[in-house]
Amino acid sequence: MVPSALPGGPGGRDAGKGGKVAVNEVELPKGRIADWLAGPLRANRSIYVKVALAAALINLFALITALFTMTVYDRVVPNNATDSLVGLTIGLVLILLFDFVLKLLRAYFVDVAGARIDRDIGRAIFNQILNMRMDLRRHSTGGLSALVREIETLRDFFASATITALVDLPFIVITLSVIALIGGWIVFVPMMMVPLVAAGALLSQPLMRRLSAQTLGEALGKQSVLVETIGSLETVKSANAGPILSGRWDAAVSRHASSSLRQRVISTISINIAGTAQTMAYTGVVIYGVFAIAEQRLTMGGVIACSILAGRVVAPLGTIAHLLTRLHAARTAYQQIDRFMSQPVEGPAGIGLGVGNCDGGIEFREVDFRYPDAAELALTRVSFKIEPGEHVALIGPIGSGKSTIARLAIGLFPPSSGLVLVDGTDIRQLAPGALRAKTGALFQDNALLTGTLRDNILLGRENVDDEEMIRAATISLAHDFISKLPHGYELGLSDRGEGLSGGQKQSIAMARALVGRPPIIILDEPTSSVDTETEQRLINNLREEFEGRTLILITHRPSLLRLVDRIIMLSAGRVVMDGTPQSIRDRVADIRTASRKSDGRAA
Ligand SMILES: Nc1ncnc2c1ncn2[C@@H]1O[C@H](COP(=O)(O)OP(=O)(O)OP(=O)(O)O)[C@@H](O)[C@H]1O
Numbered sequence: 001m002v003p004s005a006l007p008g009g010p011g012g013r014d015a016g017k018g019g020k021v022a023v024n025e026v027e028l029p030k031g032r033i034a035d036w037l038a039g040p041l042r043a044n045r046s047i048y049v050k051v052a053l054a055a056a057l058i059n060l061f062a063l064i065t066a067l068f069t070m071t072v073y074d075r076v077v078p079n080n081a082t083d084s085l086v087g088l089t090i091g092l093v094l095i096l097l098f099d100f101v102l103k104l105l106r107a108y109f110v111d112v113a114g115a116r117i118d119r120d121i122g123r124a125i126f127n128q129i130l131n132m133r134m135d136l137r138r139h140s141t142g143g144l145s146a147l148v149r150e151i152e153t154l155r156d157f158f159a160s161a162t163i164t165a166l167v168d169l170p171f172i173v174i175t176l177s178v179i180a181l182i183g184g185w186i187v188f189v190p191m192m193m194v195p196l197v198a199a200g201a202l203l204s205q206p207l208m209r210r211l212s213a214q215t216l217g218e219a220l221g222k223q224s225v226l227v228e229t230i231g232s233l234e235t236v237k238s239a240n241a242g243p244i245l246s247g248r249w250d251a252a253v254s255r256h257a258s259s260s261l262r263q264r265v266i267s268t269i270s271i272n273i274a275g276t277a278q279t280m281a282y283t284g285v286v287i288y289g290v291f292a293i294a295e296q297r298l299t300m301g302g303v304i305a306c307s308i309l310a311g312r313v314v315a316p317l318g319t320i321a322h323l324l325t326r327l328h329a330a331r332t333a334y335q336q337i338d339r340f341m342s343q344p345v346e347g348p349a350g351i352g353l354g355v356g357n358c359d360g361g362i363e364f365r366e367v368d369f370r371y372p373d374a375a376e377l378a379l380t381r382v383s384f385k386i387e388p389g390e391h392v393a394l395i396g397p398i399g400s401g402k403s404t405i406a407r408l409a410i411g412l413f414p415p416s417s418g419l420v421l422v423d424g425t426d427i428r429q430l431a432p433g434a435l436r437a438k439t440g441a442l443f444q445d446n447a448l449l450t451g452t453l454r455d456n457i458l459l460g461r462e463n464v465d466d467e468e469m470i471r472a473a474t475i476s477l478a479h480d481f482i483s484k485l486p487h488g489y490e491l492g493l494s495d496r497g498e499g500l501s502g503g504q505k506q507s508i509a510m511a512r513a514l515v516g517r518p519p520i521i522i523l524d525e526p527t528s529s530v531d532t533e534t535e536q537r538l539i540n541n542l543r544e545e546f547e548g549r550t551l552i553l554i555t556h557r558p559s560l561l562r563l564v565d566r567i568i569m570l571s572a573g574r575v576v577m578d579g580t581p582q583s584i585r586d587r588v589a590d591i592r593t594a595s596r597k598s599d600g601r602a603a
Pocket residue numbers: 371372374378396397398399400401402403404405
C-alpha cells in the first residue's frame with residue numbers, strides 16, 4: 001500500500017454524553033455559537049441587514065401614521081382644511097404603499113434566510129451522520145431523525161420574528177419619547193405596562209426551560225417508536241406485536257401531548273398578558289387623555305396619536321414575550337444538535353492517509369473490543385495476520401465475534417485496545433473512505449437503497465463501466481434474473497429493496513461487493529439466503545474471482561470452506577484455532593474423540 005495525504009474529516013472534539021431520548025440541559029460555552037450554526041447565520045448577514053432596515057422603516061412609518069392622525073384631528077378637522085387633507089392623504093397612501101412593499105420584502109427575505117439556514121445546517125448534520133463514529137452512536141434511528149427535524153425549530157427562531165423584534169426594541173424607546181413629546185406625563189401609562197409584560201415573560205422562563213427539554217425528549221421518544229414500527233412492519237405484523245407497539249405509541253404520544261400542552265398553556269399566559277397590557281395601554285391613554293383634554297394639556301389629535309403609539313410600545317413586548325417562550329425550544333434544539341455535532345467523527349483528526357496500491361494484508365494485533373454500553377467484550381486479545389491474497393474463513397458459534405471482526409477490519413468501529421492494520425498501517429490513520437474504496441463488503445443485512453439495480457450495484461463505485469457491472473452481476477448470479485426483467489438494470493427499487501426476494505437482494509449485494517475488483521473482499525454469510533444448488537454455482541464462480549485478492553469469509557456453511565486456504569475459529573470473542581482447513585478438521589476430530597472417550601470413562 002502506498003499511503004498518500006488526503007484531506008480527512010474534521011478533527012475530533014470531545015463527545016458529550018447523550019441519552020436515547022433523555023434531553024438534559026447542557027451548559028453552553030458562554031458567548032460562543034457553534035460553527036455549524038454561526039456559519040449559516042454569518043452567511044445570511046446581508047439578508048439580516050436588509051430585514052433589519054425594512055423593520056426600522058416599518059416602525060418609522062407607524063410613527064408617521066400616528067402623527068398624520070394627530071394632524072388630521074388637530075388641524076384639518078377644526079379648520080375644515082380639505083386641501084391639506086388631500087395632500088396629507090396622498091402622502092399617507094405613498095407611505096402605506098411603501099409599508100406594504102417593505103412588509104412583503106421583509107417576509108420574503110426572512111424566508112430566503114430560513115431556506116438557506118435549513119439547507120446549510122441540514123447539510124452539516126447529514127455529513128455528521130454520514131461520518132459519525134459508530135461506537136459513539138447513542139441515538140436510535142427515530143431519535144436521530146427527530147433531531148434532524150429540530151433544525152426547523154432553530155430555523156423558525158433565527159429566521160422569523162426574532163430579527164424584527166430585535167429591531168423593534170430600540171423603537172420602544174423612540175416611540176415612548178415621541179409620546180412624551182406629544183403628551184408629556186401620559187407616557188407613564190404605556191411605560192407602566194413594560195415591567196408588567198416583562199415580569200410575565202421572565203417569570204415563566206424557568207418553567208418553560210424545563211418543559212422545552214422535556215417536550216423535545218418526548219418528541220424524540222415518539223419518533224423512535226414510529227420509525228421502529230414502520231421499519232419492521234412485516235415482523236411486527238407476523239409476530240402479532242401490534243398491541244405492544246400500540247401501547248408504546250400511546251404512552252409516548254400522551255407523554256408528549258401532556259408536556260406540550262403545559263408548555264402551550266404557559267406560553268399562552270405570557271402572550272395574553274402582553275395582549276391585555278396592550279389594550280390597557282391603549283385605554284389607559286384614552287382615559288388619561290380625557291382629563292388632559294379637559295385641563296387643556298393635550299389636544300384630541302394628541303390623545304389619539306398617543307393611544308396609537310402606546311399600542312406600538314407594547315406590541316413588540318408581546319412579540320418578545322412570545323419569542324422568549326420559543327427561545328427555550330430553540331435553545332434545547334441547539335443544545336441537542338450541538339451535542340451531536342460535537343461528537344468526534346470517524347477517521348483521523350485532520351489529514352487522513354489515502355490508500356494507493358493496496359496489497360490487501362490485514363492484521364489484528366491484541367485487539368480488544370467492546371460495543372458501546374455493552375457489559376462484555378465482544379473481542380478479547382484477538383491477534384492474526386492475513387497475508388495479501390490469502391483466503392481466510394472466520395467460523396464459530398453465533399455471537400462469537402465474526403461479524404465484529406469484519407466491522408473492525410473496515411474501520412466501522414475502532415478497537416478498544418490493540419491495533420488493526422491494513423498493509424502494515426494502523427487503519428485509524430487512514431481516511432475511512434479511502435480504505436473502504438479498496439474493500440468490497442457484503443454484510444448480513446444486505447441493505448439496498450432506493451434507486452435502480454444499477455445504482456445499487458455501483459454504489460460508491462460510479463466510475464465503473466457497464467461491462468464490469470455485468471461481470472460482477474454474472475459472478476454473483478444476479479445477472480440471471482436481471483437479464484429477464486423488462487427494465488433490466490434500470491429496474492427501480494423502493495425503500496430497502498422492496499420487490500426483490502431475499503436471495504435476489506443477496507446476489508445484488510454480492511455483485512456490489514465484487515464490482516471494481518477491490519483488493520480486499522469481506523463476505524458475511526454470503527449464501528445464507530440461497531439454495532444449495534445456487535450456492536454450488538456461486539462457489540464455482542467465486543473461486544476464480546478471488547484469485548490474488550484477500551478474502552475474509554464469515555460462514556456457518558461447510559461447503560463455502562472450499563474457497564479458503566485458512567480457517568480462524570472463534571469462540572466467545574477469542575481466537576481458539578487458526579490453521580489450514582485440514583488441520584482444523586483434524587483438531588476438531590481429535591477434540592471430539594477425546595471428549596467421547598472422557599464421556600465413556602465418566603459413564
Ligand atoms: N451493535 C451491537 N451492539 C452491542 N453488542 C453487539 C452489537 N453487535 C454485536 N454485538 C454483540 O457482540 C458479540 C459478537 O457479535 P457478532 O455479531 O460479531 O457475532 P457473530 O459471530 O458474527 O454471530 P453470528 O454468527 O450470529 O452472525 C455478540 O455477543 C453480540 O451480542
